[in-house]
Amino acid sequence: MPVFKTERRVRHRPDQMFDLVADVDKYPLFVPLCEKLKVRRRVNAGDDGIAILVADMTVAYKIIRETFTSRVTLDRPRLHIIAEYIDGPFSRLENHWRFAPEGEGTIVSFTIDYEFKSRALALVMGAVFDAAFRRFAEAFEKRADEVFGAQGAAAIG
DSSP states (O other), rough: OEEEEEEEEEEEEEHHHHHHHHHHHGGHSSSSTTTEEEEEEEEEEESSSSEEEEEEEEEEEEEEEEEEEEEEEEEEETTTEEEEEEESSEEEEEEEEEEETTTTEEEEEEEEEEEEEEEEHHHHHHHHHHHHHHHHHHHHHHHHHHHHHOOOOOEEO
16 A cells, blocks of 8 residues: 655745646646546535546556546645545545645645555556656646746755
């Protein structure tokens, strides 16, 4: 049951980082292993600043391609994003993003907890996923610098 956690300090505002992660349509441009992403449905849950979307993400590595569906809760007031697994090659997949103000920047916390249904797929993709998740935070940080202006950032742990 792999779990990956990282926390980084970036020099962009929490609302900017939230918007960047919430813009899932752009993931194929910069997220490691993300070949394609299609949002099936978007729903604003009300006036409380919470939106929910259902999306299919196709991840690819060499000849392996897997598509999975997630329900993503975008909680703007709490600066928290949760992606919950619905269907695909996993028995479990959940990730959390939190964006906390820190001086003039943000502490970005990312956690992903996953398990493949197939032992064979876990053996083949496990190390690749682990390496990709380690690059996730960097990919989002680099994208933030491109979108909001390179201001530098320092990693924490």
